[in-house]
Amino acid sequence: MTDLIDILISASFWAAVIRIASPLILATMGELICERAGILNLGIEGIMVVGAFTGWLAVYQGMPLWGGVAVAMAAGMLFGLLHATLTIPFGLSQHVVGLGVTLLATSTSSFAYRLALPEVTSPPKIVPFQPLDVPVFSDIPFLGEVLFTQTAFTWFAFTVAVLVSLVLFRTPLGLAIRAAGENPSAVEAQGLSVTGLRMGAVIVGSGLMAMGGAFLTLSAFSSFFFEMVNGRGWICVALVVFGAWMPGKAALGAILFAAFDALQIRLQQTPLGADLPYQVFLMAPYVLSILALILMSRRAEVPAALMTAYNKGER
Amino acid sequence: MRLEPIANASLARRLGLPLAALGATVIVAGVLALIAGANPFAVLGQIVTGAVGSKFALLETLNRATPLIFTGLAVAVAFKAKLWNIGAEAQLYAGAIIAVLMGTGAMESPIVLPVSALLAMAAGALVLLGPVLLKTRLGVDEVVTTLLLNFIMLLFVSYLLEGPMKDPMGMGWPKSEPLIKDARLPRIVEGLRLHWGFALALIAAVVVYIIERRTTFGFEMRAVGSNLGAARFAGIPVNRVLVQTALLSGGLAALAGWSEVAGLKGHLSQDLSPGFGYTGIIVAMLALLNPIGVVGTAIFVAGIFVGSDAMSRAAVVPTYIADMLLASALLFMVLALLLTRVRVVRG
Numbered sequence: 001m002t003d004l005i006d007i008l009i010s011a012s013f014w015a016a017v018i019r020i021a022s023p024l025i026l027a028t029m030g031e032l033i034c035e036r037a038g039i040l041n042l043g044i045e046g047i048m049v050v051g052a053f054t055g056w057l058a059v060y061q062g063m064p065l066w067g068g069v070a071v072a073m074a075a076g077m078l079f080g081l082l083h084a085t086l087t088i089p090f091g092l093s094q095h096v097v098g099l100g101v102t103l104l105a106t107s108t109s110s111f112a113y114r115l116a117l118p119e120v121t122s123p124p125k126i127v128p129f130q131p132l133d134v135p136v137f138s139d140i141p142f143l144g145e146v147l148f149t150q151t152a153f154t155w156f157a158f159t160v161a162v163l164v165s166l167v168l169f170r171t172p173l174g175l176a177i178r179a180a181g182e183n184p185s186a187v188e189a190q191g192l193s194v195t196g197l198r199m200g201a202v203i204v205g206s207g208l209m210a211m212g213g214a215f216l217t218l219s220a221f222s223s224f225f226f227e228m229v230n231g232r233g234w235i236c237v238a239l240v241v242f243g244a245w246m247p248g249k250a251a252l253g254a255i256l257f258a259a260f261d262a263l264q265i266r267l268q269q270t271p272l273g274a275d276l277p278y279q280v281f282l283m284a285p286y287v288l289s290i291l292a293l294i295l296m297s298r299r300a301e302v303p304a305a306l307m308t309a310y311n312k313g314e315r
Numbered sequence: 316m317r318l319e320p321i322a323n324a325s326l327a328r329r330l331g332l333p334l335a336a337l338g339a340t341v342i343v344a345g346v347l348a349l350i351a352g353a354n355p356f357a358v359l360g361q362i363v364t365g366a367v368g369s370k371f372a373l374l375e376t377l378n379r380a381t382p383l384i385f386t387g388l389a390v391a392v393a394f395k396a397k398l399w400n401i402g403a404e405a406q407l408y409a410g411a412i413i414a415v416l417m418g419t420g421a422m423e424s425p426i427v428l429p430v431s432a433l434l435a436m437a438a439g440a441l442v443l444l445g446p447v448l449l450k451t452r453l454g455v456d457e458v459v460t461t462l463l464l465n466f467i468m469l470l471f472v473s474y475l476l477e478g479p480m481k482d483p484m485g486m487g488w489p490k491s492e493p494l495i496k497d498a499r500l501p502r503i504v505e506g507l508r509l510h511w512g513f514a515l516a517l518i519a520a521v522v523v524y525i526i527e528r529r530t531t532f533g534f535e536m537r538a539v540g541s542n543l544g545a546a547r548f549a550g551i552p553v554n555r556v557l558v559q560t561a562l563l564s565g566g567l568a569a570l571a572g573w574s575e576v577a578g579l580k581g582h583l584s585q586d587l588s589p590g591f592g593y594t595g596i597i598v599a600m601l602a603l604l605n606p607i608g609v610v611g612t613a614i615f616v617a618g619i620f621v622g623s624d625a626m627s628r629a630a631v632v633p634t635y636i637a638d639m640l641l642a643s644a645l646l647f648m649v650l651a652l653l654l655t656r657v658r659v660v661r662g
Contacts, residue, residue, distance in 0.1 A: 042458065082646075089316055092649050095399050095458060099596055100645045107638030114633035115351055234462045241456070279474040286463045293460060297453040312317050 003270040011145035013262055018150055021251075021258035022157040023048075023215035027236040028243070028250050029164045030076075030208030035240055036168060037201035038181035038305040042098025043083045044209050045233030046105030047076045051210025053109040056217035056224040057116060059126045069153070069214050076210020077203050079105050084202035088195055091309030102233070110226055123223035129153045153219040158251075160208065165247035177201050181303035184310040194310045209233070231286065238289040242296050245303060253292065261285050318657040329655045336647035343643045344636065351632040358632055365625025366618035372625070374509050378579060380610075380617035382407070382588065384516035385571035386595025387602065387609040388523050393564040395527070395604050396540040398450075398557055400443060402461030403568035404592025405468035409442045410435035410569030412472065414576035415480060415491045415583045418498030427498045432573055439569020440562040442468070447561035451554040465592065473585055480583070490584040500578035512574030516610070519567060523606040526563070536560050568592065597645045603652070616641060 007013050027048055034041040041047075055072030059065055079101055086097045117124065129151035138148035168174035179187045180197040187194050212232075217224050239257065243250025264281040267273055273281065321328075344362070345355035367373050386403045393400035417431035442464065449455035475481075476489040484492075500511045527533035535556045538546040547553050571591055576583050598616050602608030623637035 086646065086650060089318075090650060090653060091318065092653060096596075096600060096649055097646065099401065099593075100642050100649070103593070103597075103638060104642035104646065107635050107642060111347070111633050111635040111639055114635060118631075231463065231466045234459055238459050238463070241459070277474045277478060279470040279477075283467050283470045286466045289463050290460055293455045294449060294453060297449070297455045 003267070003272070007263060007266045011142045013266065014146040015149060016262040016265075017255060017258045018146065018154060019220065019258075020261050021255045022150075022154045023212040023220065024232065024236055024239065024254040024258060025161050025212075025251050026157045026215060027209045027212030027233060028239045028254050029161055029247060030205040030212065031236050031240045032243070032245060032247060032250055033164060033168070033177070033201050033205035033208070035306055036181045036245060036303055037177050037198045038184065038303060038308065038310070039084070039087055039198055039202050040094045040098065040237075040307050041080075041083060041202060041205060041209075042095060042237070043079060043101030043105065043206065044098075044236060045229060045231070046102030046109075047079050047206050047209040048213030048216075048229045048233045049109045050075050050079060050105045051213030052217045052228055053113060053213075053224050054210075055214030056126060057112075059218060060124060065129055065153075065218055068218055069156075069211055072210045072214035072218075073207040076213075077207040079210075080203040080206025081199075083206065084199040087309070088198045088202070091311055094307050113224065113226075123225055125222040126218070128217075128222045129219040151219045153215055157212075157215065160211075161247055161251045164208075168247060178303070180310075181305050184305050184308075188312065194312075198310070209236075212236070235285060235289045238293050242289075242292040244296060244301060257285065257288060257292075260288050317660050319660050320657050321655075324655050332651040332655050333648065336644065336651035339647045340640055340644040344640055347636050347639060348630075348632055351630075351636075353630045353632050358626055358630055361626035361629055362619065362622035364622070366622030371508075372621065374507060376614060376618045376621045377509055377513055379621050380613040381510075381513045381516050381578070382571035382575050382591045383594055383598050383613035383617055384513075384520060384610055385574065386568050386591050387598030387613050388516075388519055388606055389564045389566075389568035389571075390595045390599035391602065391604040391606055391609055392523060392527070392536070392560060392567065394540075394599060396536045396557060396560040397543070398447065398560050398564070399458045400446075400461055400561065400564050400568075401458055401596065402443060402446065402464045402592070403564075403571070403595045404465040404588060404590065405461070406439035406442045406565045406568035407572035407575075407588055407592050408468050408472050409438040409565075409572065411572030411576045411583050411587055412475065412480075413438045413569070414498070414573045415494070418494035418577060419492045420495060423495065423497060425497050427495075428500065428577070431498065431577070432570065435569045435573035436566035439567070439572075440565040442569075443561045443565030444558070447558055451557055469585070472583070476583065476585060482582070488584070491582045493582045494577060498577060499581060500574065510574070510578035512578035515570070515574060516613075519570065520606045520610050523563075523567070527606060532556070532559060568595070571595075594641070597641050600645055601648055 027044060031041055031044055051072035054075040055068040058071040059068035083097055083101045086092045087094050131149045132152050134148040138144045168178060176187060176192055177197055180194050184194040213229060216228055239250055239253045242253040264284045268278055268281050344359060348355040348358035365372055366376050386407060389403045390400060413435040414431055417427055417434060422430065446457045446460040449460060450457045476491060480491045482490055482492045503509050503511055503514060535551045538551055539553050539556050543553065572587065575587055580587065594616060598609055598613045601612040619640055620637045623634050626632060627634035
């Protein structure tokens with residue numbers, strides 16, 4: 001028990017929570033935009049892998065870190081375009097296409113990694129984003145260490161969450177995107193293109209997912225591993241449901257989730273960790289995600305046209 | 316653009332488009348070979364020879380197809396009822412665990428084989444029962460729950476293999492004790508490396524076909540999948556049908572793991588399945604969810620994997636080309652099949 005309290009009052013724990021939440025927030029915002037427009041994007045897991053790989057490779061080849069982020073975003077948008085084309089104008093099953101995109105994106109990354117680095121045995125490292133010491137603020141006890149020693153990429157992730165919320169709920173564009181996911185015929189009646197809105201949402205959303213993946217290689221770790229995304233994409237799909245399709249709540253969900261993740265890592269070092277097999281701790285994130293889905297099942301208001309293809313002129 | 320249904324699609328359209336999808340996949344293979352700096356024709360040739368070029372290669376392909384037939388069937392029955400079971404991987408490992416539990420001394424007579432097969436199916440069914448009940452009772456989406464269960468199950472297997480199921484003679488490797496002889500599936504023909512699991516998979520395909528086409532349950536399953544509202548209106552107990560479908564699907568997926576342990580490997584290790592559960596989705600989709608078709612597509616998909624493994628040993632092309640080809644084939648095929656039913660018009 002004292003171990004638990006020691007962990008919860010340590011600044012390094014809360015700093016880790018913010019760090020772990022960052023990639024989840026980016027990818028969750030990406031999925032949220034897609035689903036608000038009516039498209040379930042199960043390509044998320046693979047698109048995160050692509051982002052992690054391409055961002056890392058670009059920096060490894062000599063690009064600046066933000067250049068790597070841009071490359072990751074572009075690569076993610078490309079796979080987003082593929083997903084969007086097949087599910088929106090062609091109206092193909094969003095489940096099947098999403099899983100297909102995940103498989104294609106993951107295997108393309110592995111294939112390209114092997115081609116680019118045929119000889120290496122241990123994954124090469126890059127110099128990742130460094131903690132940004134905000135003068136004066138970082139000297140504040142506790143809060144300074146938690147908030148003002150994060151990397152610029154983390155600040156970026158949290159800014160994206162605020163922007164997504166503003167655009168979706170405070171602009172005409174956001175209203176149109178949400179309407180495309182609730183009542184596409186009404187959008188068409190306004191003279192707007194459902195196809196255009198949905199495609200844009202999926203492409204931009206996929207770019208955010210890929211940046212979430214790039215966070216793993218460019219800020220959290222410094223190399224690329226095949227298994228590094230490890231279900232985070234699926235967890236983000238669960239976080240969107242947990243957040244009831246609201247950016248703020250979904251971001252809070254990501255932070256809560258990150259807190260449990262940071263906690264399980266630290267609990268492994270305590271006497272409790274010696275008593276329980278380590279796999280129990282590693283299971284926690286997945287079990288929590290399922291519990292979150294159960295908890296929110298009755299309350300969430302699903303976008304009415306989620307997973308419904310829209311074919312102009314069809315009644 | 317807009318999609319317009321075609322009333323009576325010509326035979327040329329219905330056959331030509333799927334063939335074009337396959338052709339496009341072959342072109343992707345050639346382009347990938349070129350990117351990797353190899354001769355595309357040589358690479359394609361090596362994949363085909365590696366898959367079916369010799370008796371050894373062919374048997375290897377059929378062995379690899381065995382778990383894929385089971386997981387392909389599992390996905391096919393579930394998807395037919397629009398139950399999105401993406402958790403065949405977890406159900407597969409449930410079956411594998413039972414094969415070890417029953418096969419390492421719990422029973423010592425030939426009866427252990429059918430008993431452990433039935434228990435494996437029950438275990439796989441149980442793994443999918445949770446997500447389907449959450450779906451029917453609480454409306455929790457089964458895609459995410461079944462996906463997340465895959466990760467939980469892999470960690471559980473890792474725990475078993477490092478703890479209670481660890482082979483004390485395993486030199487420290489996380490693997491289970493070997494199965495006793497009575498618990499092993501024999502080879503179909505002595506001297507040929509193909510076990511009875513393959514025959515069992517063929518039987519399973521026929522049984523699933525009969526269930527689907529010749530029983531009331533099969534009819535209800537298809538009705539639920541094709542139009543949920545209409546099925547409910549017609550008085551079909553939708554939730555019960557979904558639960559029964561899940562039990563069948565989970566049981567079939569479990570047989571994949573059970574037959575890999577009892578037939579091929581003889582023990583359980585963490586690398587038992589290189590994603591057979593996920594690949595089952597491709598197998599089922601390429602077969603248009605037809606159980607008999609699953610046998611053919613499973614052998615085709617297994618051939619691509621076995622052929623690519625053999626090819627990448629000789630050429631500079633990474634073996635991940637197999638997954639890329641299958642993902643491309645899947646996406647090309649769903650698009651081609653759509654275009655057999657609709658045409659794209661402007662406006």
